Amino acid sequence: MEQAKTVVEMRNITKRFPGIVANDSVNFKLRKGEIHALLGENGAGKSTLMNVLFGLYQPEEGEIFVNGQQVVIDGPNKAIKLGIGMVHQHFKLVHPFTVTENIILGSEPRKWMGLAVDKKQAYEKVNQLSKQYGLNVDPYAKIDEISVGMQQRVEILKTLYRGADILIFDEPTAVLTPQEIGELLVIMRNLVGQGKSIVLITHKLKEIMAIADSVTIVRRGKVIDSLPVAGTNPNQLAEKMVGREVSLKLDKKVAVLGEPILEVDNLVVKGRQGLNALNGTSFVLRRGEILGIAGVEGNGQSELIEALTGLRPVSSGSIKVAGADVVGEKPRAISEAGISLIPEDRHKHGLVLDFPVRDNMVLETYYQPQFNKRGFLDYEAIGKHAERLVKDFDVRTPSIMTDARALSGGNQQKAIIAREVDKNPEVLIAAQPTRGLDVGAIEFIHKRLVEQRNMGKAVLLVSYELDEIMQLSDRIAVIYEGRIVGEVKPSETNDQELGLMMTDYKQKQGGAGNEQAD
Ligand SMILES: Nc1ncnc2c1ncn2[C@@H]1O[C@H](COP(=O)(O)OP(=O)(O)O)[C@@H](O)[C@H]1O
């Protein structure tokens, strides 16, 4: 096969930040017409390398060649001149403006000898580009009125409008629904089909297998390998990314269901704006199962968790733990009734960052007799307790006296899980338990959750990650606008069906019979 020409070559790029070498003598080559994935865990140095290519950072060492010519990219304007465009993780759009106004911002076409902006020409060009690459963007729509997926396409159009031939996407699927991800992959294929070249930054193996032609793996700032995707597999990639063997498949034996332990009936709860966030939510969770709550963020998940843990008042309906209604009880009483929570936001609700790991291990139990002697905290007992949890849950910390703040995200999360599981709850609520964590930590946490379920505990998994829901759950309940609109088994559904249920429940009957939505 004929080798396509190299459009970008980065040689021995080193970029340092105080205390860290983000890119350590990195070599990277992008060929014309390919989708090249840049794979690595959080903090591996992926964004830094591409920010260097886009001129946002200046490397301390190394050379860059674009189309065979050595270049110095001293800012994004230079990158754009060289035909490089970047779609960032966080969009930079002006909301009250239209799509086209955003796209031309900073490079307005002029008429009347440069005295006025030629909007008509701009709208036409945006429309033409949108058609050419199958982006399906309305050039006249206001940014306020379009979905996140559409906003991302506006960012893509912006790079194309400025003449980009080399497009960098930084974790583009993180903010998208399953349908939108499918559409984005088609768009990327369209782009390379018409001669563009793409760098796709991601830590999702599934995406790489689905779309990329080649992959470069980085770990702790260094390139580990660069190879064609056709000759590799997810396990091999995971191993290179993490630096040790990882099992991607969970060993899950068949669930042994016990009696119902959490019964939520017709729950109505007000949200932040005073409107109903839960509109009659009902479901049952049994011992020995993992029930996954799937849904697009903002459909009542946070309010459900808050209501279940006593942090948000319930307007009507009931929550029964082992048969006893806990509605109206204080959080401590609910915790004692057997509900434990691995919270959504581990910094705000999971840990006190300025406390040592030791104290964080007894945040909710310090008043109990085993940690308390005649009204004084028994630090010896608390210390022993913390040492044991740190060891059992492989929390990597220099000592139990280290502040929680100093731990990595994965180790902070392990510490929370250790504490919550050790309370020996009836029901363990895991809210986004692996958000932002790397493959190694995800593997560990998933195993612990399955272990709890195998021990006969009930696990309620609330996650926006469909892969996680599909992998862990024994049963999936889909939440949409505060109602459970359907229940399915992972083995009997797929991403597409779940995606439909998550966005427009009318496509799927079943659920709690709430057909006359408002
Ligand atoms: N502007 C910055 N200042 C200081 N440190 C940074 C900066 N940007 C990134 N880093 C550090 O560099 C390392 C690589 O980060 P990054 O390139 O963002 O990783 P990735 O995109 O692979 O998750 C991390 O340790 C990160 O904390």
Ligand SMILES: [Mg+2]
């Ligand atoms: Mg990044």
